[in-house]
Amino acid sequence: MKIKNQKYLITAIIMEIIAIVCLITFLYHQETRYILAFLLTFIYGVISFYNSLNKKGSIEIASRNMDERDILLTMKTDKTTLRILNYILLIGSLVSIVFYSIYPSVIYITLIITFTAIMFIQLAILFFVNIYYEKHA
Amino acid sequence: MKFTSHLRKGIDMKTKIKKMRINAKMTQKQLADLVNVSSRTIISIEKEQYSPSLMLAYRLAKVFNTSVEELCCLEENKRIEDREIINNQEGTI
Numbered sequence: 001m002k003i004k005n006q007k008y009l010i011t012a013i014i015m016e017i018i019a020i021v022c023l024i025t026f027l028y029h030q031e032t033r034y035i036l037a038f039l040l041t042f043i044y045g046v047i048s049f050y051n052s053l054n055k056k057g058s059i060e061i062a063s064r065n066m067d068e069r070d071i072l073l074t075m076k077t078d079k080t081t082l083r084i085l086n087y088i089l090l091i092g093s094l095v096s097i098v099f100y101s102i103y104p105s106v107i108y109i110t111l112i113i114t115f116t117a118i119m120f121i122q123l124a125i126l127f128f129v130n131i132y133y134e135k136h137a
Numbered sequence: 138m139k140f141t142s143h144l145r146k147g148i149d150m151k152t153k154i155k156k157m158r159i160n161a162k163m164t165q166k167q168l169a170d171l172v173n174v175s176s177r178t179i180i181s182i183e184k185e186q187y188s189p190s191l192m193l194a195y196r197l198a199k200v201f202n203t204s205v206e207e208l209c210c211l212e213e214n215k216r217i218e219d220r221e222i223i224n225n226q227e228g229t230i
Contacts, residue, residue, distance in 0.1 A: 067173070067174040067175050067178050068174070068178070068189075068190050068193060069174070069175070069177070069178040069181060069187055070175070070178075072187070
């Protein structure tokens with residue numbers, strides 16, 4: 001038995017840990033949602049483990065056939081995607097603020113906090129990744 | 138930042154690849170296979186939409202039996218970039 005794809009193996013391990021947590025929670029609380037979560041994560045974990053033994057990931061296969069321009073295009077695509085995502089988050093948070101001022105509901109506060117938290121985390125990741133590449137690239 | 142002036146405007150290096158390929162009676166696919174890239178990459182370089190890496194430029198120069206300097210018109214590209222830098226500096230003053 002040889003592991004051909006480590007990413008699938010890591011996913012399988014994480015899924016099985018979540019499945020065990022769900023099962024333990026089900027034994028304590030006896031709620032249907034926990035057994036459903038257990039079944040889903042357990043099946044997903046088994047499939048991931050099977051994939052880790054049998055095939056390489058699609059990204060790994062694709063990266064072997066990539067030339068330098070494809071790598072540049074992937075980088076540009078990632079950058080544009082991140083920028084669009086940032087705009088969506090910013091617009092989402094601004095719209096939520098406007099809606100909260102018109103209809104004061106707790107749902108808008110939740111949305112504002114979620115959007116700004118994601119933006120803040122993104123900014124922090126960007127900062128640390130930039131420092132990493134400044135030192136290592 | 139000054140050396141990315143071509144990239145900032147979305148214009149990449151001028152090269153003689155198309156001319157040399159036609160002279161050598163090669164197709165884009167044949168050239169791409171010789172230097173281990175996709176034909177789309179060769180098309181982009183010929184359209185001046187993409188600047189090849191140093192190694193790819195060297196491989197291409199080897200195929201056409203010329204120098205990288207000659208193939209990529211480095212002197213001409215340097216002159217264009219120098220002019221852009223001077224223009225930018227004059228614009229900021």
